[in-house]
Amino acid sequence: MSIRRRLARFNRVFANRLLGPTLPALPGFGAVHHRGRRSGRPYRTPVMVFRDGELYVLALPYGSDSDWVKNVLAAGGCDLRTRGRGVRLVEPRVYENDSRSDIPAVVRWALKRLGATEFMALRPADADRGPHRHQGEST
Template sequence: MPAPRWLARANRVGLNRVVRFVAPWLPGFGLLIHRGRRSGRQFRTPVNLFRRRDGFVFALTYGADADWVRNVVAAGGCEVLTRRTRYTLTDPQVYVDEERADMPLPVRRILGIVRVSEFLYLRIAP
């Protein structure tokens, strides 16, 4: 069960405006750079991310219907700025994993408490 929509709106208006300045520097965070599927406008969304050998996994705490997820899937990819490095990401795959196996143990437990089981995987473009 994803977090409530009102919380997503509150984060977009408040917390995200501050976090987007520090997200590219902090471990486990990044700044997702994507285009609106209708407006074509560029957005910068702070996200939690987890590095995998050939890409990144994002826990979809607001579900697969979040605007940024729909934008990335519609575009077939995006860019992410994390740990002072910019990556081009492609081949978005939304999947459900009730066990949260792709997450580190402490994160797995927290996501289990809030019942997050949807994830987005993006491969680093060659």
């Protein structure tokens, strides 16, 4: 089992239950509220979140094959709670960015150590509609 998978399991079983309720209040963190694809069960997943213009960028340190990522993609969006605010996010796009250029330097180092190069960009549901392309996204 890779270090990323072991860390994901540790976080799911222990850390998220202890720190999960307080993380969304901290800068750079939030909680994604989503529903299971098959069960319809509601879930709350702590995430690292950053802004890139009008887009919200979520780091995917365990990769895009995580269940919560699949749930958000299948639903076409999610609710995000960060710094005491809630926002509905839509049009999820997963992309790879080896340079991690969207991420503030403070956390770039940790994501590099984890080998995290995948991210998800979403726009607020109430944002002005139009063609949007994220800087790390290829055409």
